[in-house]
Amino acid sequence: MIGVKVREDSPLERLHAALRTLAAAELPGWEPLATRAATRVRSAGELLFDAGETPGQLFWVDAGYVVLEVSTAGGRTRTKSIVEGGELLGSVEVLRGEPSSYRARCLTRVVVTALPLAAVLALTRERLEWARALSARLTEVAQQRERRERELLLLTPEERWDALQRTRPALVAAVAQVELAPLVGVTPVALSRLKRRAREARAAR
Structure with missing residues (x-):
């Protein structure tokens, strides 16, 4: 097995812990995947990805704030949500390898860790633990969307x-x-x- 040394207080280890919590189990195949992770610092105003792009990475926002925005047919920009440190970006379309309907823009200095999406999806097909982790995250996203819609309506x-x-x-x-x-x-x-x-x-x- 490929090993990777990771500090316990590192963004990568916090991502690992979050995924284990979502899966409610250890994650087979994590160590080889971790060797392919990349942690970067992004400045306010930078895009993690734009609407219409097909992100090839799964992003973990370790610190800072990222706004998810959609553009209307009339050219106006609407805010879907603001993601903060300690959250995994994810949507059904992105996990299907489809173009994103929204853009992800850094509002502040952001520390973000990216995992290769194809490798993550391969693990979800091979390992129940990974499938459970991604399913749990998508459930969280759906609940957040419903809560926001309810707030806007009521x-x-x-x-x-x-x-x-x-x-x-x-x-x-x-x-x-x-x-x-x-x-x-x-x-x-x-x-x-x-x-x-x-x-x-x-x-x-």
């Missing part, structure tokens, strides 16, 4: 902003308002007004 902008501040305070502190506004489902100007009203309401109490 909550007011004020409630969505309150929820974002409450559940993801580090994101709110790290990312510019112009990037947060689409996640809330409003324009940057509307978010400024919303924040001002919230401050005034607190001051009046």
